[in-house]
Amino acid sequence: MKATEAPRLTAATWWLATAWTLASTADNFLFFVLFWIAGPQGWTGIETAVLVIAMRLPTLAGGILGGRAVDRFGPIRMMLVDGVARTLLMAGLVVASVGGTLNIWIVLLLGAAAGTTAPLSYAAARTLVPRLVPQDLLGKANALLSIGDQLPLLLGAILTGPALALLGTGPAFLLPCLMMAGVTAITVHLRDAPQYGNRISTPAPRPGTTRRSPRVIGLVALSVAYYFTYGPYETVLPYYVREQLASGLGGYTLLWALFGAAALLTLPTAAPLSRHRPGLVNAAGAIAWGLLMLPLAFTHQLAVAAVGFAVAGAIWGPYSAIETTALQRWTDPADHGRIFGTQRALLALASPLGAAVGALASDKFSPAAILAASALGCALAGLAACMIPGLRRPA
Secondary structure (H helix, E strand, O other), X not given: OOOOOOOOOOHHHHHHHHHHHHHHHHHHHHHHHHHHHOOOOOOOHHHHHHHXXXXXXXHHHHHHHHHHHHHHHOHHHHHHHHHHHHHHHHHHHHHHOOOOOOOHHHHHHHHHHHHHHHHHHHHHHHHHHHHHOOHHHHHHHHHHHOHHHXXXXXXXXXXXXXXXXXXXXXXXXXXXXXXXXXXXXXXXHHOOOOOOOOOOOOOOOOOOOOOOOHHXXXXXXXXXXXXXXXXXXXXXXXXXXXXXXXXXXXXXXXXXXXXXXXXXXXXXXXXXXXXXXXXXXXXHHHHHHHHHHHHHOOOOOHHHHHHHHHHHHHHHOOHHHHHHHHHHHHOOHHHHHHHHHHHHHHHHHHHHHHHHHHHHHOOOOOHHHHHHHHHHHHHHHHHHHHOOHHHHOOO
């Protein structure tokens, strides 16, 4: 490589980002479909809330235990386990939904099993990144990996409508099945990645910086609170679109598509934003997100909501990559599987719990009231994080 040539991410890093994007899209698509068909299937708000919680509760155990398995057995092997398991489980949903009617208990069983293995790919991908790139490319690599956090919002929104309209409820689940088959194939390919091995390029963390340090706990706690208070948007947005914006599946798709597209556009800002005070940056982002979404809860105009969701997506975009880079730098690489597995478990549970609260509240409160409370909660979570001294310190 020439002295003037900037270092580049390896092909293995791009393949890893692709695998994580497919795994995350399969998960998002599943919930987009289930949220939209809940009403037509005759599921009540309580039933939907129970379904969401029951499908995500096993994620807590899957993340905590799975993260330890990533550290012990290796990230490649554990990502392969997730790929094979969820391919089979999504195929089971296809069979179970023949005829267009879904038994909620079968969905619960298969979805819970999928939620158990899903954290494996998340923890494995973030454990692999410091082993595939040098320290100076860590932020850039995490921004690339975070495409798998943002693009699924866009793909899930874009694919849900056409998949249900063209394929029907049952065959639509073939899409996440194929996505997880792709994860399996890429993971097999990554076993031979030339830069993969037991070498970890991230330097040891500074003294006092461990997985139990206040700044690590504070950063993860911010995300848990942020995701929980954001959760109601997932279940209440269909009601908001139908009842308040007087729109349908097209409007619903538009809002999520704009949100996801804007988030993708701001991902390149993650690397510079993660260099100095990542905790403070993410706390400020949560405040800004909440304050922006608060007035949007009361609009009746689809165009106004669309613009707001685009700006909100831009704020949301770099959040995950900033957090990932900070946790990788603040903790021992030998604990990365445990850290990211636990983090994924908590976040994967926080958002559905918030979604379940939104589903329960939708039986008694208007969409505007629920979404306003959610937005205010996001802002308060960011404000509380600003009070933690460790999150205000430079990286």
